[in-house]
Amino acid sequence: MSFHAQNQAKLSSWKxxxxxxxxxxxxxxxxxxxGDVDGSYTLYDPTEGYQVVYAARDYEKVKDFLLEDEYVQVRGRYQDNAEARKSEPVIV
Structure with missing residues (x-):
């Protein structure tokens, strides 16, 4: 089953x-x-069929997990909001 099929409900609720x-x-x-609208944060591995790597309800915990393994954030954030849903999500 594809990532899209498995996570169809979650796909409409990301922030x-x-x-x-x-x-x-x-x-x-x-x-x-x-980052989800329900306040949860989930790390996915795109090379492994979007398998969940780590999840938490605290952004700082997820960020610490990434920084501990020496990951670096790619500049920018792809963000969804009510206005963007009418057209295209924006990168901030």
Missing amino acids: FIEMWVDPSSDLPYVLMLV
Whole structure:
């Protein structure tokens, strides 16, 4: 079953997406952090079929998890809001 099929309900309730990268390897490794409107934060691994790597209800805990493993945030945040849903989500 695809990521989309498994997570269809969650896909409509995200608030923002951040990309985090581990630049220490020859091929940088990327994780996707999704902040949900319910206040949860989930890290997904796009290379493993969007498998959940880590989840918490506190953004700082997720950020600490990433920083502990020396991940660096890719500049910008893909953010959804009511106005953006009428057209396109924005990168801030």
